[in-house]
Amino acid sequence: MPAPALRDLVAPGRTALVLQEVQRGVMGSESVLPQLADAARASGATANIARLATAARAASVPVIHCTAETLRGAGGAAFGANHNARLFGGVAAAGAPKSTSSAPIPEVGPEPGDLILPRYHGLSPLTGTQLDSVLRNEGITTIVVVGVSLNVAIPNLVFDAVNRAYQVVVVRDAVAGVPETYGPQILDNTLALVSTLATTDALVAAWADRA
Numbered sequence: 001m002p003a004p005a006l007r008d009l010v011a012p013g014r015t016a017l018v019l020q021e022v023q024r025g026v027m028g029s030e031s032v033l034p035q036l037a038d039a040a041r042a043s044g045a046t047a048n049i050a051r052l053a054t055a056a057r058a059a060s061v062p063v064i065h066c067t068a069e070t071l072r073g074a075g076g077a078a079f080g081a082n083h084n085a086r087l088f089g090g091v092a093a094a095g096a097p098k099s100t101s102s103a104p105i106p107e108v109g110p111e112p113g114d115l116i117l118p119r120y121h122g123l124s125p126l127t128g129t130q131l132d133s134v135l136r137n138e139g140i141t142t143i144v145v146v147g148v149s150l151n152v153a154i155p156n157l158v159f160d161a162v163n164r165a166y167q168v169v170v171v172r173d174a175v176a177g178v179p180e181t182y183g184p185q186i187l188d189n190t191l192a193l194v195s196t197l198a199t200t201d202a203l204v205a206a207w208a209d210r211a
Helices: 034-043 045-058 086-093 131-137 153-163 182-189 200-208
Strands: 015-020 063-068 115-119 142-148 167-176 196-198
Touching (some): 142 153, 167 200
Parallel strands (some): 015 063, 063 115, 167 196
């Protein structure tokens, strides 16, 4: 069965733009992963995500900020966080996040009408938040994925979405990973098998036709 044209696949009314960890503590000035934040800026991913958010809003496509946060228990200690992977240990070793670390980076808002869904555990907003239920209640069938990282969270989100029967579009110049050479490999050899790869220019043009 041939894939639908991009313009039809991302039509407003059935599409949402999902920003994965496009937040100050990951991609911004407070990043606990500065190498990743630098890679996103140097590649143009940060600027492209901002362009896509603007284009989505103009076309009435929901913009959903999926952030990673830490619950705080007694005395301010982290509560309920994962400890079962090296990644979680590395983030914990970076120290307690600032109070603003979970906020979206200034380039992407949030703007009125955007939705922020914090995740307190795990690696994917489709298992760690109400994202799936919110999307289904709005009749969303296509998720446009941007953000970080191509190493872990983006593939996890894509697989979770495909397993839940969503169409997935990954914007290849609006995602990032480290090292720089790794991103194209996972895009072309893994994510291309389960999602539609597109560019920022193509998405902006498709939504401009609908705005």
